[in-house]
Each structure stands twice: as structure tokens, then as C-alpha cells.
Amino acid sequence: xxxxxxxxxxxxxxxxxxxxxxxxxxxxxxxxxxxxxxxxxxxxxxxxxxxxxxxxxxxxxxxxxxxxxxxxxxxxxxxxxxxxxxxxxxx
Numbered sequence: 001x002x003x004x005x006x007x008x009x010x011x012x013x014x015x016x017x018x019x020x021x022x023x024x025x026x027x028x029x030x031x032x033x034x035x036x037x038x039x040x041x042x043x044x045x046x047x048x049x050x051x052x053x054x055x056x057x058x059x060x061x062x063x064x065x066x067x068x069x070x071x072x073x074x075x076x077x078x079x080x081x082x083x084x085x086x087x088x089x090x091x
Contacts, residue, residue, distance in 0.1 A: 003050045009076075013040050015069040044069055046076050 006023035019035075023045060026032065035043050046069070055063055066079040 003053060004047045005053050007046055007048050008035060009044050009046055009064075009069060010035065010037050010041050011044065011069040015071060017064060017067060017069060020064055044074065048076075049078075052078070 008021045008023055009017050010019040012018055018041065021033070021035070037043050048064075052060065052063060063079070067076050069075075070077055
């Protein structure tokens with residue numbers, strides 16, 4: 001089952017993500033949030049793939065900060081990542 005999540009991202013004119021917020025509903029009745037981008041910035045609703053949603057908070061923010069929004073395709077492009085094996089195995 002795909003567990004992607006919707007997010008709102010604010011991008012600059014080059015597609016760099018300058019802010020992001022998870023799309024959802026408030027647990028407080030009547031509370032709402034508005035995003036007002038600065039001149040040259042735009043707001044986009046994007047799907048974050050399920051493997052990315054499983055990253056820890058710090059890793060998720062690092063990964064998202066390296067992603068770019070492609071205005072032509074209206075999609076995020078993600079950085080390629082490599083997992084390094086430890087030279088000193090645990091145990």
C-alpha cells in the first residue's frame with residue numbers, strides 16, 4: 001500500500017524549496033493556516049513518496065532541502081543518495 005503524503009512547498013524562482021508544511025486538518029476546531037509567499041515565490045501541493053516519509057525528522061528535512069521543484073513538470077526531483085556501509089561493524 002502506498003503511503004505517500006501531501007505537502008505544500010514554497011519555492012523560489014529557481015525551484016529551490018524555501019519552506020514546507022504537511023497538508024492536513026487541524027486538531028483544533030476552527031483553526032486554519034495561510035501561506036503567503038514573498039514576491040518571486042510560489043506555493044505548490046506535492047506528493048512525497050512513501051520511502052521518503054519513513055525518514056527520521058532530521059534526515060527528512062535534509063533530503064527535502066536538497067530536492068527541487070521542476071516548474072515545467074510540476075513535480076519534485078529528489079537528490080540521488082548513497083548509503084555508506086560502516087567500516088566498523090557493530091558487535
